[in-house]
Amino acid sequence: MRRRWPRVCAALVIAASLTGVFVGAAAAAPQKLTICMGPGAFFYIIHYIAEGGGFFKEEGLTTETIDVPSGPAQVAAIMGGSVDVGPLGLQLVVQATAQGGDMVAISAGYNAYPITLVLSNDAIKKSGIARAMTIDEKVKRLHGLRLGVTTPGSGTDDMARIIFKTRGMDPDREVTIQPLGTTDSMLAALQQGATDGFFYTSPIPELAVTRGLGQIMIEPLTGEVPEVKGVPYIILATSHATLEKKRPLMLAAVRAYTRAMQFVREKPDEARRITRPFFKAMDEAVFNAAFDKYATGLPAEPVITPDQLAKTVSFMNLVKKSPVSANYDDVVYPDLGREAAKQILAARPADRSGNVMTTAARPSNPGSGLGIVIWQIVVGVLLLGVWEAAGYLSESPWISRPSLIAATIVHWLFGDLYIHVATTAAEMGTGLVLGTVFGIAAGLVLGRSPTLAIILRPIIFALYSVPLISLAPLLIMFFGLDMMPKIVLVTVVVFFLIFFNTFAGVEAVDRDLITSLQLMGSNRREQFQKVIAPACMAWIIGGIKIALPYALVATTTGEMLSARRGLGFLLSEAASQFNTTALYAVLFILMLMGLIVSEAATRLEQWMLRWRHAAE
Numbered sequence: 001m002r003r004r005w006p007r008v009c010a011a012l013v014i015a016a017s018l019t020g021v022f023v024g025a026a027a028a029a030p031q032k033l034t035i036c037m038g039p040g041a042f043f044y045i046i047h048y049i050a051e052g053g054g055f056f057k058e059e060g061l062t063t064e065t066i067d068v069p070s071g072p073a074q075v076a077a078i079m080g081g082s083v084d085v086g087p088l089g090l091q092l093v094v095q096a097t098a099q100g101g102d103m104v105a106i107s108a109g110y111n112a113y114p115i116t117l118v119l120s121n122d123a124i125k126k127s128g129i130a131r132a133m134t135i136d137e138k139v140k141r142l143h144g145l146r147l148g149v150t151t152p153g154s155g156t157d158d159m160a161r162i163i164f165k166t167r168g169m170d171p172d173r174e175v176t177i178q179p180l181g182t183t184d185s186m187l188a189a190l191q192q193g194a195t196d197g198f199f200y201t202s203p204i205p206e207l208a209v210t211r212g213l214g215q216i217m218i219e220p221l222t223g224e225v226p227e228v229k230g231v232p233y234i235i236l237a238t239s240h241a242t243l244e245k246k247r248p249l250m251l252a253a254v255r256a257y258t259r260a261m262q263f264v265r266e267k268p269d270e271a272r273r274i275t276r277p278f279f280k281a282m283d284e285a286v287f288n289a290a291f292d293k294y295a296t297g298l299p300a301e302p303v304i305t306p307d308q309l310a311k312t313v314s315f316m317n318l319v320k321k322s323p324v325s326a327n328y329d330d331v332v333y334p335d336l337g338r339e340a341a342k343q344i345l346a347a348r349p350a351d352r353s354g355n356v357m358t359t360a361a362r363p364s365n366p367g368s369g370l371g372i373v374i375w376q377i378v379v380g381v382l383l384l385g386v387w388e389a390a391g392y393l394s395e396s397p398w399i400s401r402p403s404l405i406a407a408t409i410v411h412w413l414f415g416d417l418y419i420h421v422a423t424t425a426a427e428m429g430t431g432l433v434l435g436t437v438f439g440i441a442a443g444l445v446l447g448r449s450p451t452l453a454i455i456l457r458p459i460i461f462a463l464y465s466v467p468l469i470s471l472a473p474l475l476i477m478f479f480g481l482d483m484m485p486k487i488v489l490v491t492v493v494v495f496f497l498i499f500f501n502t503f504a505g506v507e508a509v510d511r512d513l514i515t516s517l518q519l520m521g522s523n524r525r526e527q528f529q530k531v532i533a534p535a536c537m538a539w540i541i542g543g544i545k546i547a548l549p550y551a552l553v554a555t556t557t558g559e560m561l562s563a564r565r566g567l568g569f570l571l572s573e574a575a576s577q578f579n580t581t582a583l584y585a586v587l588f589i590l591m592l593m594g595l596i597v598s599e600a601a602t603r604l605e606q607w608m609l610r611w612r613h614a615a616e
Contacts, residue, residue: 030062036077036086039183042202042294043110043234049260052274059252071154085238089155090312094326102239105332107254109234112297115159116205117218123196148180148198156199161319202290231315232308258302258340285500302337400581408585423565428555431490439495443502472561486558493554497547505539545601
């Protein structure tokens with residue numbers, strides 16, 4: 001009887017394949033959406049999630065992306081009809097419309113103005129500028145410098161000019177504004193000393209910092225530039241001609257964006273994972289810091305409001321030579337966003353800023369509770385049932401069965417399983433505590449000592465670039481086969497993750513608050529207690545959440561290489577004996593530990609940041 005099952009399964013697979021072929025042939029062919037995009041940046045997170053999360057595909061779209069160097073080039077491509085849509089600056093749509101161009105905004109994309117100023121190390125030394133200074137003092141000290149932008153009339157050019165004009169200065173006399181074009185050109189110019197700094201968005205400023213080329217001196221996302229507060233940066237735009245000819249296609253694109261907004265709001269960790277491949281070359285800690293920083297400006301709904309347009313026009317009138325005015329109905333076509341929001345968001349409320357809510361401010365999920373738990377149990381039981389049946393019917397020794405795995409775990413419970421679990425937990429917990437303490441201390445010290453950070457930066461990144469698992473043989477030689485080499489390995493792994501997050505948290509502290517405390521006569525201890533520690537806490541907790549699963553992986557890996565006790569030892573022993581049932585049993589215990597660790601991290605975050613939740 002069992003010998004017939006492979007034939008039956010093969011027949012079912014063939015039948016399913018043929019069914020898929022006929023269904024696919026009968027289905028409508030996907031529609032092609034042509035998109036023009038600027039260089040990769042974090043303000044495109046919604047677009048990246050729509051693409052990487054498969055939301056364009058779910059809306060029946062296949063996308064073709066055309067890379068262009070700047071916003072004005074995107075406007076030209078859209079108005080010329082060579083592309084369908086493009087995520088670009090709302091001010092570009094206003095400007096094009098004011099000049100009689102055929103442009104219209106159809107969806108929100110990024111609701112904050114994120115253009116950062118990076119200065120070279122020589123320029124910082126020459127100007128005497130420091131992060132702790134007020135924005136007014138910083139702008140005054142930029143006198144005589146060469147500052148790069150992408151192209152004239154772009155968002156970077158507007159940012160360069162507005163910080164001077166709003167302070168009564170002429171940017172063309174105060175500094176030399178250099179159109180440098182692409183991001184590669186900006187980084188090359190900074191490295192070669194051909195420019196003193198540039199205006200751009202993440203991740204380019206972070207890349208300049210990590211390469212030791214300079215430091216971020218002006219960061220609008222921290223609120224230090226009042227001129228850009230409430231000004232949206234990115235919207236999804238098309239032309240009236242394209243909208244008229246391809247309205248269903250445009251609606252599908254807006255629906256994909258709306259699904260991405262809903263997704264990042266409800267599953268921020270999964271959204272982070274989907275975005276990560278778009279920044280493959282970026283250091284993990286730098287990516288996480290930039291993602292968290294930019295998450296505050298992500299829209300919660302696709303409709304661009306009249307207030308956002310009004311603030312954009314006010315912003316433009318601060319820098320444009322000729323006054324700019326805009327009619328909402330001419331610049332924005334809100335119907336697609338309203339339709340998509342009604343169909344997808346189901347009237348879920350956003351916060352007052354129109355941005356993605358934090359976890360604390362997010363309303364409860366109507367699908368959560370007992371119903372979800374029941375469905376999770378049902379799905380789990382079904383999967384186990386399929387596995388049990390497959391193991392029973394198969395003649396393969398590698399599949400095993402859940403019933404045998406459960407029996408093995410029960411048998412171990414009456415043996416020495418507790419010793420192995422306790423060993424792994426002790427190694428992981430000790431290394432986690434040590435790595436966290438050292439990482440926080442180093443991050444705080446270097447974050448508060450820019451000179452020391454610059455001196456130690458090459459050493460830190462050189463050590464971080466070493467595959468940490470390669471340290472295991474050396475640690476065994478130093479500390480033997482007991483718990484100590486695993487504790488040291490976990491400590492090293494955790495240290496770097498906590499250090500980079502803490503360092504980024506200190507760097508992101510609002511320097512105006514520290515300056516205010518200094519003016520009131522506060523000392524460094526009071527500044528730390530009242531500003532730096534609360535501001536860094538979210539970054540540190542984020543680092544701990546990231547470090548927890550890595551700590552478990554490092555512990556298990558170290559035990560697999562050399563140990564007499566621990567779950568990694570059990571795993572290695574089961575594999576060496578080709579005992580798949582025991583191997584699956586250890587993996588199940590490790591998964592259970594991972595779930596417990598993840599839940600503990602969430603509870604820790606809620607407890608440590610309870611003051612912030614109460615304030616919100």
